Amino acid sequence: MKTGTHDISVNYLGMELRSPLVPSASPLGEHVETLQQMENSGAGAVVLPSLFEDPYERHPNHPGFYFEEIIKAREALKIPVIASLNATTPESWIHLATQIAQAGAHALELNIYHLSLSPEVPSSEVEKAYIDVVKSVTSAVSIPVSVKLPPFFTNLTHMARDLKNAGAMGLVLFNRFYQPDLDLLSMGPGYTLRLSTSAENRLPLRWISLLYQHEIGYLAASTGIRTGADVLKMILSGASITQVCSILLQRGIPWLEAIEGELHQWMDTCNIRSLREARGTLSHRCMQNPDQIEREEYLKALQGYARIDVPSWRDERPIQIESRFKFGAR
Ligand SMILES: Cc1cc2nc3c(=O)[nH]c(=O)nc-3n(C[C@H](O)[C@H](O)[C@H](O)COP(=O)(O)O)c2cc1C
Structure with a gap:
């Protein structure tokens, strides 16, 4: 869709989105009312909070409530609804992904987090665990599947190619994990949640720029995206969409409009008419x-x-x- 003279529409996982601004998985997406607010504030799509397998037994409506939320969101919204899953066993990855697809999600984001603490486990085994999940889920469902990754791989480029070959249509770079601090007063772990800053988006910016040249599928930027300038930098580096979370938790969902307004201003300043044409033009692909x-x-x-x-x-x-x-000086 064209807004003024700038076309900010994008394609992500084969879906046409009016804007690259996509609220990422967080409690903000727990209710259909807030999802509608995201749509009204210009979101191109929404990612629902992850369905975590763990509280399965503790919550009597779990995971049924999640599938109902997908149905409600599909009914209430015109923009695509992307579900997110974090399971623990091979069977539950397949079982829950199948039910998510049946409930009508347009796409599925796999929030895989496998932290190996054993010195006996080589990195190749950890990577294989990711690949196995992607292979089994993509063989079980026909909706597009993306993988939300942590940045900690020895060779992310190789890993990204393997994930693509396993069936992933896109990668979300990166998930942000909440490393505990130490609380010196209680002499124990401190779990205060620290929201991100724009300074943290250098990591996804760099990797998106490096991965774009390898054509490993759609790239979604996540972490530290707070301004229109942040969004444009990600697109110029090769991202198809930019996911936002911390800024919306701090400023509220309507802040999406402010980010979009600033994106238009920057496109004006940089003489960019279309995000599709601009995508990847400053990535490492352009460098000899x-x-x-x-x-x-x-x-x-x-x-x-x-x-x-x-x-x-x-x-x-x-x-x-x-x-x-x-x-x-050079
Ligand atoms: C309170 C909170 C809850 C989150 N829940 C999820 C989740 O359920 N699934 C997921 O994949 N990411 C989750 N995230 C991570 C965000 O989706 C996002 O990737 C991360 O916060 C980095 O983006 P940001 O810098 O814009 O905050 C959560 C983040 C926050 C702050």
């Missing part, structure tokens, strides 16, 4: 020698680091130190 450029950028970043204020240990007043990096 990505490995060498990656190294040069790394060295430049380290050398340019001196151009910041560094607080002194003693009085915490910022002190100015001069840059060793000269802009424009």
